[in-house]
Amino acid sequence: MLVENFDLELESCLKLPKVAGNAAESRTKTATMKNSYTGKEQYYNDYLGLDKILSAQQLESEAQGVDAHDEMLFIIVHQAYELWFKQVQHELSSILKIFDEQYINDNSKGLQVATHRLNRVVEIWKLLVAQVRVMETMTPMDFLDFRDLLTPASGFQSFQFRLIETRLGLKMDHRHAKKYYEKQLRAEHIEAIKAAENSLSLFELLDNWLARMPFWQLDYWQNFEQKAGENAEMHPFWAHYRGIYLAGLKGSERSEISMKAFDELFFAQENRPVRLSEKACRSALFIYLYREYPLLQQPFQLLNKLLELDELMSTFRYRHMIMVRRMIGMRAGTGGSSGAGYLEGAMNKHHIFGDLASLATYLIPRNLLPELDQKLVKDLSFRL
Numbered sequence: 032m033l034v035e036n037f038d039l040e041l042e043s044c045l046k047l048p049k050v051a052g053n054a055a056e057s058r059t060k061t062a063t064m065k066n067s068y069t070g071k072e073q074y075y076n077d078y079l080g081l082d083k084i085l086s087a088q089q090l091e092s093e094a095q096g097v098d099a100h101d102e103m104l105f106i107i108v109h110q111a112y113e114l115w116f117k118q119v120q121h122e123l124s125s126i127l128k129i130f131d132e133q134y135i136n137d138n139s140k141g142l143q144v145a146t147h148r149l150n151r152v153v154e155i156w157k158l159l160v161a162q163v164r165v166m167e168t169m170t171p172m173d174f175l176d177f178r179d180l181l182t183p184a185s186g187f188q189s190f191q192f193r194l195i196e197t198r199l200g201l202k203m204d205h206r207h208a209k210k211y212y213e214k215q216l217r218a219e220h221i222e223a224i225k226a227a228e229n230s231l232s233l234f235e236l237l238d239n240w241l242a243r244m245p246f247w248q249l250d251y252w253q254n255f256e257q258k259a260g261e262n263a264e265m266h267p268f269w270a271h272y273r274g275i276y277l278a279g280l281k282g283s284e285r286s287e288i289s290m291k292a293f294d295e296l297f298f299a300q301e302n303r304p305v306r307l308s309e310k311a312c313r314s315a316l317f318i319y320l321y322r323e324y325p326l327l328q329q330p331f332q333l334l335n336k337l338l339e340l341d342e343l344m345s346t347f348r349y350r351h352m353i354m355v356r357r358m359i360g361m362r363a364g365t366g367g368s369s370g371a372g373y374l375e376g377a378m379n380k381h382h383i384f385g386d387l388a389s390l391a392t393y394l395i396p397r398n399l400l401p402e403l404d405q406k407l408v409k410d411l412s413f414r415l
């Protein structure tokens with residue numbers, strides 16, 4: 032088929048809008064090059080908004096007549112971070128929305144999509160960690176050429192970074208050096224962070240989702256034999272699991288304290304040792320233990336991705352802190368904090384999904400795992 036004819040046929044098939052101007056001429060020149068929605072041609076530069084992006088590197092050193100070659104790198108590296116933060120926010124919005132919908136279950140399309148997008152966030156965060164090396168090609172002396180011009184700005188004020196932390200589940204009350212926030216961030220940014228805190232975070236949505244898991248209905252456990260000496264008031268699985276776990280503890284680990292910690296984590300409703308609810312802790316451990324069952328594979332992937340993201344965010348904090356030590360030693364930060372000392376405190380405190388990681392304390396080897404009732408096994412399998 033001739034190219035021109037193809038274009039005409041396409042137009043009539045798709046009922047495309049007529050192109051303004053000399054349609055015949057534009058058809059021959061730009062055959063198959065039009066956009067079917069607008070009938071116009073896209074142009075790389077405009078589509079990507081490059082005029083705006085590429086004119087957004089305003090060097091303060093240039094404005095002040097100071098010679099500071101590396102300020103361009105400094106700005107571009109930060110802008111690249113902020114662009115990726117924007118993409119992370121975009122993914123997070125969709126993940127939060129999926130989790131907020133009540134019908135999400137362990138076999139749903141939503142769960143698969145959420146895990147897929149979370150994996151994208153994880154890959155982006157790997158890039159963000161690697162990017163520190165590019166920043167580190169700047170030497171401390173190169174930085175001093177323009178550092179003073181930055182005062183009192185600092186990465187502490189990165190609003191997108193704060194929103195990502197908040198939407199994942201970090202609360203203002205749990206932050207290191209809370210008092211800096213009111214001083215350092217613009218009122219409108221503080222307000223927006225507070226507003227984000229009032230919506231359910233991924234941590235809270237995850238807790239609700241885990242707590243709703245239907246494994247514990249008693250009809251799945253009627254054939255599960257209660258052994259002598261096991262707590263008859265406890266769910267049969269947990270009474271039994273508790274015994275196996277205790278028997279596996281050796282030496283100094285085998286103590287009243289360990290059992291108390293077990294009971295508090297999985298059963299206490301008040302004065303909890305962690306933020307995750309007792310129901311959610313039980314479901315998450317169950318998913319770790321029985322992840323080979325088809326319906327638990329996707330939930331397992333999701334929990335694993337959240338752990339990976341938490342770990343990568345900590346790795347970024349660590350790499351950033353090491354870079355800061357190398358760049359400014361023990362000097363105070365332009366943002367008014369103690370510098371590396373502050374960053375170390377934030378790194379140690381700002382974990383979000385650490386509760387999931389600490390569940391590893393309570394795993395037992397596969398060969399000791401209690402066998403599940405056939406009814407539960409069937410319900411945890413795909414049905415054709």
Ligand code: HEM
Pocket residue numbers: 108109112113166174184185186187188189192348351354355358359363364365366367368369370371373374377378
């Ligand atoms: C020469 C390079 C850098 C130096 C010397 C540096 C230094 C610092 C210091 C000292 C702080 C503590 C706040 C203060 O200033 O008092 C800080 C915070 C921060 N910086 Fe940087 N930074 C650098 C590059 C970057 C880059 C490339 C990013 C990427 C976005 C970044 C993101 C952050 C963030 C998010 C915080 C807040 C961390 C938290 O509160 O947990 N910084 N930085």
Ligand SMILES: N[C@@H](CC(=O)c1ccccc1NC=O)C(=O)O
Pocket residue numbers: 109178181184185186187359363364365366
């Ligand atoms: N806080 C840094 C300055 C700094 O790194 C910075 C300054 C303005 C905008 C972003 C920055 N990057 C990260 O903290 C310092 O104390 O040298």
